Amino acid sequence: MISDKMKHLVQNSSVIRAMFEEGKKLAAQYGAENVYDFSLGNPSVPAPEEIKEAIRDIVGTENDILVHGYMNNSGYEDVRNTIAESINNKYDTKFGINNIIMTVGAAGGLNVILKTLLNPGDEVITFAPYFGEYKSYVDNYDGKLVVVSPNTATFQPNLSEFESKISPKTKAVIVNTPNNPTGVVYSEETIIQLSSVLDKKQKEYGTAIYMISDEPYRELVYDGVNVPYLTKYYRNTIVGYSFSKSLSLPGERIGYLVIPDEAVDSEDIIAAANVATRILGFVNAPSLMQRVVAKCINSEVDIAIYNKNRELLYDSLTEYGYTCVKPEGAFYLFIKALEENDVAFAAAAKRHNILIVPGSSFACPGYCRIAYCVDHGTIERSLPAFKKLAELY
């Protein structure tokens, strides 16, 4: 009795569920400390101490009905003001309350903006490898996801193929930097070129094409690398931000959209995104957490912990003969599988108690994603297994 769309989705999602179940079975068989689960992007660094203080403080001093009550579907005005000011201070932008819509994480934000923009049949472009959920998000509104094939030399986007795939039906482009699954940060040069392609095609077709920047990893960068703020390069940019990773609050579902005034039809988009938030059933971003993130707007998780994982894993794996573009952000390594078939390679890894996700899940076969948001000890203990795995090839 379930819908045809869901039948298809349930079948497809069973691969990852099977991996999760398999991991539990392995842990029971070999002991949890002898299973190296790199499959999930669940932050391993705890939320900053200020989060606890903020929760206690808000619950202890603010009015209950305000803290847990309904507000404007776009979020509390004071929270949106704090966020706008914080972005303005960091990136020299000029956003106000109206440009910020609080969302149920970045996933909620992407759904709100896609619901707002897409008519059935509209095309949304993204760059492989990409977070597999984009396909479902676009399909929720009967849009069509158009995928640009990966540039495996650098994992910067393939811009000539991108240009050739833009059509009069292209309504949006989803960009994700720092990237899941590669950890690559798009360079300023890439962003400038990408924007210029979009400008050219908008002119050619007389359309507006929105660049949707999915930014759960913006704050997770290493070696002082610069992550350009995309609204400054392309006027039709809409940002979907999440505090899931920057404050280690993924389960709390808290993030925001930025819809700049300079975007074409911004007033309509802002009004529609407010309504979409309500009718999609989010209603509003969770109220207490809105107030918490505003109070902790200058806090950050200790990314030195992720960096230590990144360095050890990258150095060790390259020494063992694995190849991979050194990630500058997020908490993923995207290694080349040691055999052509990435699914077979992930299966071989599992026989060494290593759980990694085949690149096929990100439209990039031949590679595998390692999520290094785990205990440092897990990485240390996994190294002999990675070495043995490499020696098989």
Added chain:
Amino acid sequence: MISDKMKHLVQNSSVIRAMFEEGKKLAAQYGAENVYDFSLGNPSVPAPEEIKEAIRDIVGTENDILVHGYMNNSGYEDVRNTIAESINNKYDTKFGINNIIMTVGAAGGLNVILKTLLNPGDEVITFAPYFGEYKSYVDNYDGKLVVVSPNTATFQPNLSEFESKISPKTKAVIVNTPNNPTGVVYSEETIIQLSSVLDKKQKEYGTAIYMISDEPYRELVYDGVNVPYLTKYYRNTIVGYSFSKSLSLPGERIGYLVIPDEAVDSEDIIAAANVATRILGFVNAPSLMQRVVAKCINSEVDIAIYNKNRELLYDSLTEYGYTCVKPEGAFYLFIKALEENDVAFAAAAKRHNILIVPGSSFACPGYCRIAYCVDHGTIERSLPAFKKLAELY
């Protein structure tokens, strides 16, 4: 550039937004204490004290990464277990963890189950007057909302019209008791008859028709009235519950779905609802609040406060000549407008600084909804205005 669906929705939603803005203007002009805003269903009774204690306790003693982290998209197993046991204790049911899916409020739950069930063109029946958002929720999945006209004598559902509107395309029926906007509780007799109509039509068409019970007001009942637990009367019942009103946490977006084993294809529905939760962008119900409601599963708000409002308002308005079915639940009075046109009547009320919502918004013209979830003082101060308003007619 916004989608055609959203253009239409933004236009329609502007009526309520206009009322909200109007209320602010009136408050600035006459002073907030001289404006009687009965337009919003935002609980006025604070959350029980145990909520604060639970938040402090969880934040102080539980593991940060667990409290704020990802879990199964259906929710924490211990939380779902607590909820299943609580329902079983109250209603003598036999639910387990698998039957419970934590959701972003009842609105999130309804969207998850409609996404799970509906193919384009499928029909969903509901009974006027009904919560206007149902139309958008069904439309999100290209379903068609079929409305049974109101039985204004009692506001129990019109069952003969219901029977005539069930077709082979009917996939679900949304039932809301205690009801928004009438406050009426469907009697056990109504539920038995409704179930028997559904059983007959299922047999006739060889289909499964799901009864979706939208239950944000289950706990808000007066005079010891009984609210039948619908899964006990009809096997294809799916419950969408919310803690928004029962614990005064509407902004926190926390609720759950109950999908009983005895429902046709329950395994598929449970698996698909898990996936739908993820791909609609909810990902999971907010994590801290899941743990909070489980800890406070036996807590309740002080409904004596709402009852006091109900009694004073009902007694006074009927004395002034208004007519209305005395509500047994929720926090709404649904009065007959004193002129045929409910929109004109609401406008007349506004000229007396009374803000109420025209019944047309609930597909029931000729009536108006008064949300009495306000300070008792607001009700006391509003009475002379209601009296003057009645004297005009």
